[in-house]
Amino acid sequence: MQDQLKLDNFICFAVYTASHALNRVYKPLLETLGLTYPQYLAMVSLWEQDGQTVGGLGEKLFLESSTLTPLLKRLETAGYVRRERSREDERVVVIRLSEEGIRLKEKAIGIPGCIAAASGRDAVDLTRLQAEIVALREALNRSVV
Amino acid sequence: MQDQLKLDNFICFAVYTASHALNRVYKPLLETLGLTYPQYLAMVSLWEQDGQTVGGLGEKLFLESSTLTPLLKRLETAGYVRRERSREDERVVVIRLSEEGIRLKEKAIGIPGCIAAASGRDAVDLTRLQAEIVALREALNRSVV
DNA sequence: CGTTTTTATATCGCGCACGATTTATTATCG
DNA sequence: CGATAATAAATCGTGCGCGATATAAAAACG
Structure with missing residues (x-):
């Protein structure tokens, strides 16, 4: 039981480093789209279903509004989405793909x-x-x- | 092949979210030790082998010096490690556990x-x-x- | 032996990621 | 209906994580 505290036996360490490894593979591919990895995940979710709310996206991506709000603002600045307050409920912000955001899907398909x-x-x-x-x-x- | 771009079919998304889920489980446990998750991984590596260099730790943890240097400074501030320049090669910084850092292992074993x-x-x-x-x-x- | 190159760490800027808090709006309750 | 509670985003502070660059020391080279 000496190896209870050995790094190589930690499932958490395996997942942690695999996540970084995936990021490193993705990075050069996503640079051609002008996206970071979390931004890409948000776009994938929006390509699946446009017009999601910040909260809805957060539930799908397991992210807080404190993470998503600035990320979505950057996607808006990049011209891929629009952020609009819902008329029915002014608390809610709806995220919609722009034309450019829709077109980006074709470049991401591979x-x-x-x-x-x-x-x-x-x-x-x-x-x-x-x-x-x-x-x-x-x-x-x-x-x- | 419609589902090529569906989030739930992405191995990357599974790993990414599993990593966050692990972090959430770890957080309350590590708070009792006063460590973050990456700090904990560094400590585990040092418990395995004390006196590693910044570069050596980086190779084991798959992290850059730009990530490790500030992290190790925080561990030093917390009193768990000491950072010392090697006498043989002044470029190298060796990380050594303090008494408190060694004792912390007992609290982490579970x-x-x-x-x-x-x-x-x-x-x-x-x-x-x-x-x-x-x-x-x-x-x-x-x-x- | 002095110049160039390599190596090890540190610094900087940017983008997550989260907990805690704030703000604004809607829902609930007496 | 008006006060209170609940909800949705946004803001703030801290700590990663990395690429690019800087700094300093050691190694290699002519």
Whole structure:
């Protein structure tokens, strides 16, 4: 049990460093789109469903408004989205893709394939691993609440 | 192939959100030690091997000096480590645990068990998943270089 | 042996990421 | 209806995390 406190045996360390490794693979690909990695995730979510609220995006991306508000302002400055207060409920801010934001999707379509290639795994294997990691995330989120 | 650009099918998104979920589980545990999560990882590495250089730590933790230098200064301010320039090579900074830093290990010993419990998996299963994620990280790191 | 190159760390600027708080709006309750 | 509570974003302060650059020391070279 000596190795209880060895870094290489930490699932957390594996996830932490894998996350950084993914970021490093993504960075050069996303630079061509003028996006950071979290900005890219927000765009992907908006391509799936346009007109989401800040809170709705936060729930999907597991991010707080304190993270999203400045991020979305940068996306607005970049010209990819518009931020509009809802008329029905003035507390809510709705995020809508601009024309340029919609067009960006075409340039982004190839990225997941690049990542899959870099991972050196086939699609089936990746899907299985991805499901396992999601299950881990869900178990952890349940334990906090 | 419509779902090529769906967030839930992204391995990167799974890892990204799992990493945040782990951080949320760790946070309250680490607060009792007065450490952040990256600081904790640095301490674990030092408990394994005291007297590492900034560069050596960076290689183990996959972090740059621009991240580590301020982090280690904060650990020094907290009284857990000392930063000393090597006499043989004045470019190198060696990090040594203080008495308090050494003692902290006892308080940290139970944390991995808490995380394992929160994950809801047995040790064997966690080890297997951890190895898979490490393999993913290594494949990604190879593809960048 | 002096110049150039390499190496190790530090500094700077930017963008997350979060907890705590603030502000504005809506909902609830007596 | 008016006071209170709840909700949605925004703001603020702190700590990563990295690329680019700076600084200083050591190594390599002619």
